[in-house]
């Protein structure tokens with residue numbers, strides 16, 4: 001006869017716990033005997049609210065939920081489901097996005113892309129404050145390249161776990177890699193006019209290159225890119241055949257993974273804009 005509790009307890013041991021105390025079928029069987037005493041208790045509790053034909057299954061569900069899944073160490077399911085990212089983190093160093101300031105190389109690939117697509121070549125915006133395009137600058141700014149790895153995904157997953165807290169049986173997932181959105185284009189300003197030494201007495205001379213060169217483009221705040229993706233929190237459960245399945249219990253689009261910086265003068269404005277294909 002199919003023994004659902006035995007099947008589930010064995011599956012949990014084999015996938016998540018590997019407890020040497022339950023290495024043999026005999027040891028697992030003894031524990032499942034104890035689980036059955038819990039099941040009797042739950043059946044008693046459920047008797048009034050549950051149809052007789054469904055009682056055994058409902059009590060099994062409670063045993064699985066409360067005595068098997070809820071007693072797991074909180075992170076174990078999460079780390080097994082994200083095994084690849086956690087392994088990668090052991091051999092790869094993650095990026096530190098807070099130190100990233102995108103240089104010209106990080107947008108170079110866009111020139112090839114536009115050439116292949118035979119659309120207009122992108123161009124640096126100069127001063128975002130002077131941008132006069134039809135679409136908002138946030139929609140036509142071409143995102144810089146970041147070489148995200150699974151080690152970075154692991155860092156982002158750990159941060160999400162820290163923010164939301166994790167319960168036994170839950171696992172977090174992030175779509176990877178994240179996508180960049182221009183959050184703040186910032187602006188360029190001109191430094192104050194300062195007369196050269198020769199003209200300091202006359203408050204400067206309009207025809208003197210030395211005086212005029214004192215006015216320069218300057219940047220105080222870098223443009224900010226935010227990298228976002230979809231966060232899902234899943235919970236595991238076991239069906240009537242004792243097979244594991246996961247249900248998403250929380251979905252957040254636009255979950256922020258990192259913020260990076262770029263000199264606003266180097267923001268590339270591309271031809272067709274966000275979400276349009278070319």
Ligand SMILES: [Zn+2]
Pocket residue numbers: 195196197198199204205208209210211212
């Ligand atoms: Zn001068």
